Amino acid sequence: MEKIITIANLTKSYEHHKALDNVSFDIQQGSIFGLLGPNGAGKTTLIRLLNQIIFPDSGTITFKGRLIKPNDVLQFGYLPEERGLYKKMKVGEQAIYLAQLKGLSRNDAIQKLKRWFDKFDIGNWWNRKVEELSKGMQQKIQFIVTVLHKPELLIFDEPFSGFDPINTNLLKKEILHLHEQGSTIIFSTHNMESVEEICQDIVLINKAKNILQGSVCDVKSLYKTNTFSVNFEGELNQAIIAEKGKELWKIILHKTKNNQTETKLQLLKEIKSNNSLLKQLLPIGNVTTFQELLPTMNDVFINAVKQKEHE
């Protein structure tokens, strides 16, 4: 898979504050990429650098194999965190204008917009002023304008913040749809659940530095705690289970109800594979549930940040 964007040694300071410190990572073409980090970490600065709204003190950004050029922004779609629309302008007019800014012709823009408006069922907002719409409605408009020109690279900055589940779902569906059509998507967020659901690769920025990167699976493995959830049929004594895995595991949780035994086991030493653990469990009883409890991205986030701070 090709790299669509390469960030190399990017550094940017404002006055006395270093926003990015020698940050480097790659983004694969066609992937959904999570740009994570606490507030004030430097995510917005990175996005602005990508969009060429500001320019770095040092370092480079490479797009499709060559240094990024001013015209490249026409291939990008940017959905900022805060609503960026003229309040007193009519929805339709404004959408056409913003589409034209990205290089679409007027007629082309109108055609495409009408299609999107029908898809979202918001056709009757065309002549309303933006300030008359609710936040969720404005978000939809902004989303349409971002994706209208079928950009190769989409950048979403906290797209779900403050939205009800229905709108969030709608947006998620559209993002996945765009992904299927081949767009590369960069997600900047600290809503870890959405990362969990959608992202394939991530980078975690904290205090201007890149502290973690990789695919979601790899990153989770990095922080796994070797904890397993195992349920047995019947109500088994805790002592029996503890006895069987004296050196291997310790019981973190033990519950019996409704003729079921629920346990959570934490491994005390490395095992060859999950299958070998299963082999150890089978003699104890009928296993009804066997699952490795991987850390949530939330856990990963917290642990990674804490870890770096102790270094």
Add this chain to the structure above:
Amino acid sequence: MTLIGPVLLALLIIAPAYLSTMQSHQLRRIAVIDQTGIFGDTIINTSLLNNQKLNNKKITPEEVFQHRLTDSKYIHFDFLPINSSIDSVKNIFESTGYYALLFIPKNLLNSRTIQIFSNKEISLNIKMYLSKFFEKDIEKEKLIEKKIDPNIIKSIQTSINIESVKWTPKGEEKNTNSEIAMVLGAFAGILIYMFVFMYSSQVMRGVIEEKTSRIVEIIVSSVKPLQLMMGKIIGIALVGLTQFLLWVILTFGIVTAVQSSSSTFSLKTQTNEQVQSLMTEVNSNQIQPTADKENPKINELVQSVYHTSFSIDWTVMILSFLFFFLMGYLLYASMFAAVGSAVDNETDTQQFILPLTIPLLLSLIMIQSFLNFPDSSLSFWFSIIPFTSPVAMMVRIPFGVPYWQLAISMALMIITIFIVMWLSGKIYRTGILMYGKKASYRDLLKWLRYKK
């Protein structure tokens, strides 16, 4: 606003005229106690009175008698019995409906005072009417006493008109009127000040709105900040020009239309009436007050305006106005845009706007001296320096400005605009992305040094 503006302006011109005509139609009745006895009835038509006995025709008192103190269009004098007392009127004043009570004392010539009583404030118009009447009347009496015919006095009154002629470089002679030039100059200067200020403020407000609504981030992700700034400035310039043209056309149209359609409201007639009502000469032998003397003066004024219009080079005037309006606006609009980019809301702009508008304000205040001494070195320098030249130069133009001065002023203006725009662009580029912190002058200087 574009359409309402001229309507409002036209209303401003027409309404006072209309309203004052309405007001003056209110008839006021003033009771008179004339202890001298001479301002009351006098016989004006003795022959009619004599003929009555012959023809037995009924004659109305108005045909024969008239008060020496004549009624005007809006005052009617009601003569009470000579021996009436002031107090008797005072007690029943409310119920009588009189506007006032005029008391002419027996010793009028010595005291030279007439009293007017009322429960309201007496309007200035009426007081002036009365004092003018009595003065003229008594003067006439004194002349007659000295055996001088009052008509001689009238015939020797002369008004002399000073006609100014200007020599043009072409060797022609043109009638000029420096008052007209002054009015035009002042008007142009004020207009420039207003428009430059108004539209530059619009630019600033637009910049602030884009910044606070974060739309600037989206736009700047597609175009360069300088393009956005210039686009906004040029766009509003076009709006300004359109609005201005519409205003001129519509105001002119409305006022002309109203004038021609109704003579009651015609400004010229109104001026005449006002002049008449204030300076009525009352002649006891005539019913109509004479005001013909006033008319010539007004006619002269109209004539001189007409003639003077030819002495002012209208092409230079209009072209210069457009140039300085546009250039002055570009200059201030780019500075205002830079200010707008440095703040988060309009209240924070105050600290920056004040020093910027001082040159403009100064030139506005100095209009008086530019008008009086259009060729002084003070006026010269003010019309050359780009920050004050829009106003100063426009004030001077009706008086005639040498072409080389105009050329220098314009050239300097253009160069300065380029420099200011370049600097403003730098501030704008950085300012629009700075949120939360209130920028100080030092910050602005720092932004100037940021490289791409």
